Amino acid sequence: MKIAQVCPRFLPHVGGVETHVYEVSKRLVKEFDVEVLTTDPTGELAKIEEIEGFTVRRFKSLAPSDSYYLSPSLHRYLKRTSGEYSIIHAHSYHAFPALHAAMTKRNKLIFTPHYHGKGHSLVRNLLHKPYKPLGSKIFDKADAVICVSEYEKNLVLKNFNVDKRIVHLIPNGVNLDEFKDIEKIKESKESNKVILYVGRLEKYKGLDYVIEALARLGSEFILEIVGKGPYKQNIVKLANKLGVLNRIRFYQDLSRRELIEKYAKADVFVLLSKHEAYGLAVAEALAAKTPCIVANEAALREWVDDKSVFGVDYPVNVEKLTELIKNVVGKEVAKNNKLVSWEDVVAQIKRVYRDVL
Secondary structure, rough: OEEEEOOOOOOOOOHHHHHHHHHHHHHHHOOOOEEEEEEOOOOOOEEEEEEOOEEEEEEEOOOOOOEEEOOHHHHHHHHHHHOOOOOOEOOOOOOOOOHHHHHHOOEEEEEEEOOOOOOOOOOHHHHHHHHHHHHHHHHHOOEEEEOOOOOHHHEEEEEEOOHHHHHEEEOOEEEEEEEHHHHHHOOOOOOEEEEEEEOOOHHOHHHHHHHHHHHHHOEEEEEEEEOOOOOHHHHHHHHHHHHHHHHEEEOOOOOOOOOOOOHHOOOOOOOOOOOOOOOHHHHHHHHHOOEEEOOHHHHHHHHHOOEEEEEEEOOOOHHHHHHHHOOOOOOOOOOOOOEEEEHHHHHHHHHHHHOOO
């Protein structure tokens, strides 16, 4: 059986959707013929590439400010070849590739929307409403919808005319084998107290508040930022203004091993995002036994247990955030039942595939 995973971006780009598609695809390939159909706005990556047993096909797209990923060439390809795939599994409501998959559907369509209800900027949020009639067509065409959190599932059922009988809740997973030697990695930790952020550099992620808190913390605290995105220059400008730029380290395009070491050596992981459908970086930080501070917003509030994960309300009070960071450093991470393996995730996805067929 031939299956296509359709997503806006893929490796070497790193993000929640990209990680999800990669982890699922490399496990599905043990049983199915898998292709990842994605876009490359730069045109610099290989058009066809083999990765861990599956084929990646990249198509040119229009992606102003790293958004939308409108790809006429992907649409044409799907229009021509859609019937060759038993299942097309489309990802991300917030970009056009899933719509291309829906409008060219011939066989079965599975949709994982990674939906959080809003655009990532003022302009994108304004465009979110006129896009909704188009985005609704993806749900109309879908034979099954897979949501990654209770929050996302409730939001989908509220905002779209979807039969709840076809909506499944399957969370993101964690590659638990990658975290087996965490204690050994922690032993080589430096003396600084490290605040860690992992993710896209976007305004809605709340990094401004973390930098303001850093300015109130002692010089033993440093902030490590792993990721890239359009908001980086704003972060640098604010850090420079507050005199803490020399206590911030920026990283991007890290290998998985390097990223896991960052998680393990951090004293606290902070994600104050307003819009998250799940919070994969939180799951990975917990797998690395690093305590977390998250926004009491969207799906992130589902992680808060006041033992290993602590919540911050919006509007963010920077003084309270500063004190919370001080108090969370050194906390032991309790076992979290929300962490599931990617093997379990893929087993559930395969059951959905079989049901629709």
